[in-house]
Amino acid sequence: MSKLSIDGVSRTFPAVRGGEPTVALQPTTLAIGDNDFITILGPSGCGKSTLLRIVAGLDAPTAGRVVLDGMPVTGPGADRGMVFQSYTLFPWLTVRQNICFGLREKAMPQSQQDEIAAHYIDRVGLAGFEHHYPKMLSGGMQQRTAIARALANDPKILLLDEPFGALDNQTRSLMQELLLGIWEAEKKTVLFVTHDIEEAIFMAGRVVVMSARPGRIKTEVAVDLAHPRHYTVKTTPGFSALKARLTEEIRVEALKVAAAA
Amino acid sequence: MATSAPGEPRSSEATGASEGRYRGFPATDGPAPSRHGLSALDASAMTPLKPIPSRRKAALGIAFFALFVAAWSVATFGGFVSKTFLADPLTMLQEGWALFAQFGFAGDIAITVWRVIAGFVLAAMFAVPLGIAMGAYKPVEAFFEPFVSFARYLPASAFIPLLILWAGIGEMQKLLVIFIGSFFQVVLMVAVTVGATRRDLVEAAYTLGASSRGVVRRVLLPSAAPAIAETLRLVLGWAWTYVIVAELIGASSGIGHMITDSQALLNTGQIIFGIIVIGVIGLVSDFLFKWANQRFFPWSLS
Numbered sequence: 304m305s306k307l308s309i310d311g312v313s314r315t316f317p318a319v320r321g322g323e324p325t326v327a328l329q330p331t332t333l334a335i336g337d338n339d340f341i342t343i344l345g346p347s348g349c350g351k352s353t354l355l356r357i358v359a360g361l362d363a364p365t366a367g368r369v370v371l372d373g374m375p376v377t378g379p380g381a382d383r384g385m386v387f388q389s390y391t392l393f394p395w396l397t398v399r400q401n402i403c404f405g406l407r408e409k410a411m412p413q414s415q416q417d418e419i420a421a422h423y424i425d426r427v428g429l430a431g432f433e434h435h436y437p438k439m440l441s442g443g444m445q446q447r448t449a450i451a452r453a454l455a456n457d458p459k460i461l462l463l464d465e466p467f468g469a470l471d472n473q474t475r476s477l478m479q480e481l482l483l484g485i486w487e488a489e490k491k492t493v494l495f496v497t498h499d500i501e502e503a504i505f506m507a508g509r510v511v512v513m514s515a516r517p518g519r520i521k522t523e524v525a526v527d528l529a530h531p532r533h534y535t536v537k538t539t540p541g542f543s544a545l546k547a548r549l550t551e552e553i554r555v556e557a558l559k560v561a562a563a564a
Numbered sequence: 565m566a567t568s569a570p571g572e573p574r575s576s577e578a579t580g581a582s583e584g585r586y587r588g589f590p591a592t593d594g595p596a597p598s599r600h601g602l603s604a605l606d607a608s609a610m611t612p613l614k615p616i617p618s619r620r621k622a623a624l625g626i627a628f629f630a631l632f633v634a635a636w637s638v639a640t641f642g643g644f645v646s647k648t649f650l651a652d653p654l655t656m657l658q659e660g661w662a663l664f665a666q667f668g669f670a671g672d673i674a675i676t677v678w679r680v681i682a683g684f685v686l687a688a689m690f691a692v693p694l695g696i697a698m699g700a701y702k703p704v705e706a707f708f709e710p711f712v713s714f715a716r717y718l719p720a721s722a723f724i725p726l727l728i729l730w731a732g733i734g735e736m737q738k739l740l741v742i743f744i745g746s747f748f749q750v751v752l753m754v755a756v757t758v759g760a761t762r763r764d765l766v767e768a769a770y771t772l773g774a775s776s777r778g779v780v781r782r783v784l785l786p787s788a789a790p791a792i793a794e795t796l797r798l799v800l801g802w803a804w805t806y807v808i809v810a811e812l813i814g815a816s817s818g819i820g821h822m823i824t825d826s827q828a829l830l831n832t833g834q835i836i837f838g839i840i841v842i843g844v845i846g847l848v849s850d851f852l853f854k855w856a857n858q859r860f861f862p863w864s865l866s
Contacts, residue, residue, distance in 0.1 A: 360770075361770065361771070378770075379767070379770035380770075380773060381772060383771060384771060384772070385767075385768070387768060389764050391764045391768040393768075393769075393783065393787075394864070395787065395789070395861070395864075404769070404782070405772035405773050405774075408772060408774050408775070408782075409773065436862070436863040437863075453772075462771075
């Protein structure tokens, strides 16, 4: 029995001013097991973000349904934590208050909130920055806080929509290691959307490749690299072979997008 | 508090980083060659958007005041304008002193300030919640917005005859003028501010388990708060115009009443003094608002 099942989910955006309706996502079916780390890899405009937003409940599918732990998803909820590509920390709250946002919404006692916040602040290496406002933080620190904020809620599944997309390469690598380290230590079910092939392989137990518009799942590739993974794994032959294969898959899709444009 | 974060590099949009962005410009630091700061007007200082040192900024601001008073002095002391039409600065100050010493002008100021604050607070008390409701809930907006948009173009001063008919010439009439003048403006501006809340913040709150009420209370409100305060600051300035207009007609006290009295006596010195007092009070309230905003919203990029 899978943790999250996506059953024939599709999304069509209505026509704008006499144009054709846009099919963003063709009927898609995907099963995700408990504690899986799945990355969804695809060129821009392949509907991967749409799929993630449907799982989060921020967008409704045109057809099909999403089931989490046997319960159909009808709207957004605390059982599905999300980290966005844009910086979505609440600017009027400090790092710690941001991390406690969901806990406060659950009316958890303050002492317990502080305990959980302290744990995740430590986990993402932000000790000493608890009382900083988001505008005083770098992009990487803001995204680390966003990850801590989502994890503090103890969601059943963590959804990440290109969370490191706006960061520079070095920060990006460090963030990948950080997230993978948290996953290896705490075991979470994770659905991670990215267009970066190396990122997709490094983090994942399984890479789901999506095709260009209209989006659909093209292929799935299991990543059999041992855990805990060190960043040096990126230079091993096994990693390179996967990268070569996925590069080819993605290139075909990117070419289709370019031809359609 | 909002100055520097130790350790990690900070995002370039953070405050304080702006100084360094202009390092490439010719240096303007060091002792200013001219005391009155007009040297800031040389070619390199006129680079678009380039900030200037705060002392030079203050000097430039004061310089224009000085220039203004100088022009006024030349026009009046030089005999270019008749005393009947425009008092000179010294007469104005003497008349101002007389107002306080002999005519109880402090009482007039107090009553006017009270009217502005009471009328404005009354308007804000109803306008801010309604504006928030309109910004947050689209059906509420659809219901009120067309009428409010229409009502906001009704000139408050044109209501004065009607209001005298309805409420007499007492305090209630003055407060109503300010209320009508401020209420619709605040409603609309607050509604726009709340409605423009970043959607991704709202979505983030939902994924953290916030309810609809939680989103309004913990996202829309705090996110809009600094801009709402800014709206109130702006509209308070307009309220000052309405109160004077209300006091020009059918009033027996207040700064506006003093101005009409002085007009009957052709005392331009008193009129000008009254106008300047209004300006100074406006400036002070503006400072208080700005100070309060910085204090209450340290996270905001203002």
